[in-house]
Amino acid sequence: MTAQLSYRPLHRLLPIVALLASIVLPARADVPPVLDQPYPGTIVLKVDATNLSQQIFRMQMSIPVKPGPLTMLYPQWLPGNHGPSGPLTQLAGLKFSGNGKPIGWVRDPVQVHAFHLTVPAGVSTVEAEYQFLSPLDTAQGRITMTNDILGVQWPSVTLYPAGYSSRRITVQPSLILPEGWQYGSALETAARSGNEIVFKPLDLETLIDSPLFAGRHFKRIDLDPGAKVPVFLNIVADNLESLEAKPEQIEPHRAMVRQAAKLFGSHHYNHYDFLFALSDDFGGIGREHHQSSENGVKPGYFTEWAKGEAGRDLLAHEYVHSWDGKFRRPAGQDVPNFNVPLKNELLWVYEGQTQYWGKVLSARSGLISETGTRDGIAAAAAFYDNVQGRSWRAVQDTVNDPIINMRRPQGWSNWQRSEDYYVEGMFIWLDVDTKIREMSNETRSLDDFARAFYGVNNGSFVPVFYTFEDVVAALNRVQPFDWAPFLRSRLDGHASGAPLDGLARAGWKLVYNDTPSDYSKSVDEQRKSTDFSYSLGMAVKLDGGVAAVQWDGVAFRAGLAGNSTIVAVNNRAYKGEVLKAAVKAAKESKAPIALLVKQGANYRTIALDYHGGLRYPHLERIPASRDRLATILKPLK
Template sequence: MRRPRPAIRLSAWLASVSLIGLASGAAARAQVPAPAAGQALPQPLAMPPAIPAPRDIAYPGTLGLEVNATDLDRHVFSVTETIPVPDEIARSGGDMVLLYPKWLPGNHSPSGPIDQFGGLVVSAEGKPLAWARDTVDVYAFHVPVPKGAKSLEAKFQFLSPITREEGRVVMTPDLLNLQWNATALYPAGYFSRDIKVDARVVLPEGWGYGTALRPLKAQRDDGARLAPIAFQTVDFATLVDSPLFAGRYYRKIDLTPSGSNAPVSLDLFADTPDSLDATPAQIAAHRALVTQAYLLFGSHHYAHYDFLLALTKQLGGIGLEHHQSSENSGPPGYFTEWDKTFPMRDLLAHEYTHSWNGKFRRPADLWAPNFDVPERDSLLWVYEGQTQYWGYVLAARAGLITADQARDAIAAVAAAYDNRAGRLWRPVQDTTNDPIIAQRAPLSWTSWQRSEDYYSEGQLIWLDADTLIRKLSGDRHSLDDFAARFFGVDSGSYVTAPYKFEDVVAALNAVQPYDWASFLRARLDRVGPGAPLDGLAQGGWKLVYTETPTPYLKAYQDERKLHDYSYSIGLRLDNDAHLTDVAWGGPAWKAGLARDATLLAVNGVAYTPERLSAAITAAKPDKGAPGQALTLLVKAGERYRTVSLDYHGGLRYPHLERIDGAQDRLDQILASRK
């Protein structure tokens, strides 16, 4: 064994290296030629004039917006827009700035699809105008308005993705998803809520549609062309918050009684008509979701609400919240394979909760006056984290999932974050910046880099808060009381009510006095191993690992076509044997494996999931005998290599197990309310 160098010798060596470095640095600097006498050094150019800041005043006139969504083969939305010119510009002419929405609600990031915007032609009184894109903000277009012009006409296309490699597919032969932000320009200098819009859409003949917008009249065909569906006038903020699904196969199901003052419907769209075959029991569970949400919050903050749900493999996946609708997709077998699709049935509950948490009550630094002012995401652990918590709870209370399935889902979350290596350096608070940093681009090392962990680690924090309130209050109070107090105010209003961290703390203290500020900051700002699992223990359960996956994990893996060995050898594969994730610091990582490699063989035999599972089991010592070796043949690019994994712990899958003698508060949380 080699003995370490004495510390004094190491210090002397470092000192000598430093002196050498200083000397070489000085020599390098001496070789840089000095500027000639009087020679000017470069200086930055002045920035162009700033885009007009939004003002909270009414925009003069109403925008007219028509979107033709019939070009299904080429995936093109064609737009014609009329934009009144404000008098102060019309009197003498001048620069008018039109904006394409950049910061999209629910995305929490500057993700407006400007790369798919094309063909812009702007004219006034039939004469084309030579617009110019801003040299700093590529979402802004300067239009030279001639003197006396009363309005502009803008024509352009939204060139939506044809394949998923280009982005999310939003138009297919049978379905489309119209997001108005992708098909509209709006004038700079005004709050988006102060700009009125008359929107119309032309859909393929015979298609049904669903949206939170309400039509002026049911006009479908004037004999010469497909007549546009005209909607009631709304402000631009409401328009962007009211996407539209349309499709060849459509079904609308009322979830509230006829005559309800706030009707709720389930608007279904599908690739094939058989996917719309919901049973009475399945419909009853969705009706129960509305009932359980009302019982939780004690209010509603919409005039009407539409669950927009596309059951599809053709359209790109989405789960996005809006104030008066959801915008979701699910598997074609959502209803017809009900026993297999439960891992995604918290989605509607999650997005519905956002009508209260995120749309009605919104973090103050996340609210912006228009769609091109930057948002700040510091409170997403409330906006998304608590919504993730209520998504599971409400889905269980409504019967969309069983209590067993909910517990299995919580076990999966607890294990994921209890094993997340990135917790050693990065607090969950910092992950609220991820929508801006990464915009959900693939990551090489998710377990180390972390990715929007405020969702599900935030969910664990709120489980901790709920069970602690119950424990401290002798089970007289719970997070349900917080939800009613914080989100349930001003029923019937859908004017956004912003909040700050201090408001969250005050509402918690009003339910159950405690040092909630320290409670939250400790969990949000701490770095170190181990997820916040106190909520499980206070709820009467603990995280354990067994050799068989739960029914939830099995269904989750089957739906997503993956095989998960995260908690044994530390990797995950898809059905094509590609490594989709490698856990930082795990056995596969230590063997030098990385995502995107292909697993070809296990112990010299062609890979199958069954063979890999059997080999992991065989590598575990049995009755004093050492386990067998575990070697993998992998292909990364054009390189083949065999690696040996130093792992002998057997298969490991997360479960929840009851703590003997502890009160079962978790099942109380998941139980339906009356």
């Protein structure tokens, strides 16, 4: 068999090989290089967002041109997405014309986000019309238009000419909303007539970075009353009831804004707008922008306030990005337009430190209690302490995941790893913070780094870019130390377990017991699953579907995979409580836990030989240690 396979297929493939050799594939994209020159004239972009029933955005664009070759680009590399995630499949109906006559186009065979056309003599303006087809179902992508809410993400609805820096292309945008709808955005309004809004002209880079949320049900709350540079919470919701927020719920949001001002000592926006959607239908999101952020959660954020502490750091995280990630940006993010690849090597600063400050500000402001914060840290510490994939893949390499995987579901995430630079990055920065505090006898901290590094050029919107060496130098100015190898060992290493030295230096250690914290219960409720990660090595959905399996854990060694459904536990129909009871009983028994499992059309029984009882993560004080964590979480005065 081996000999036949090594000869006959090769013999048959020779004609195919010859044919392939005769095909000339394009060697490069025929897209003009980016030159640092202003685009001549102002592009006019009109967006009609009134077709709610079919969820279609319709665009008209007027582009000043000269006769000759013209290449138009659809944004591919999107800020905040960290990867080539421009929704090209939703762009449709593209037509160009000049002086009322059609102008044909061809797509570039290499850079498929580029469209080439030739402007005829005598044409000074090219008209474009096209649509953005918002997903009708979550399987098609994130839903951006419903009967009650819509979100305008300008890269989804914008084309722009190649050959120019996005900072030097001027655009005049306008938007038609459904009758009676209100909106929030960092964009400045020039005029409004009924449901048509004309915005002030601005550069393309700022436009792309300034989304808009609009809704039938809308409420705006001033989070910094009387401030010269205001911060607004713009809320849209499925219904009026979801908009109702009690004063004691709004106050911690205001405190978060105040605490951020004390931390950074600067601002880099004319006004900051939280765009906040409370919806079951509009797609959930958390995305940063320089002068605003997109935030989408379930409708019970205010009405079920007591249940939502586990996810209440979202707004703080995105707000911190105005300083970390948007004003101060990694050097690899300094690209001339939205079709030049981003370099992500410093996302552990961009996102990891933002994750840290988001948790800290949420605690300092009271958005999350100190107990809730500790329980959240415990859950994260346990998760990353059990990531088996670190044995072959360093956390530094996970900065490439927005490009490699683009947040698609994974079969074995515990082994493959995903965007771990967020939360594992947070633990690295806790390590840095506590190290500074320890070495300086508690006189300095990462707060000093934040103020020195992000607090420069107060009031400026012009991004300041940085390198790894800049970060190390800034840390050394706060506290002299050999920071480069300290950071690199944590970023590039393959040691088992998460980098929890900072947690120990903060006076706490990770432990497990058989009682879930309120945080763990809340996460299970939000995810509609039951977590057995640190006992059986899996999480299970309410219907018995296996949500995740820990690599080389108990369930893994028994042959369980994520495409399975648990039908019964010890001959009883599956429920989360039934499996919990079985785990408890097995602690006092030598008998394995028997699971009836369905995988495709096949059923089988597997035995889990586990007798360690239920295990849930908690933090426990280290005796006789300094409680630096309490100090870190204390509000700044």
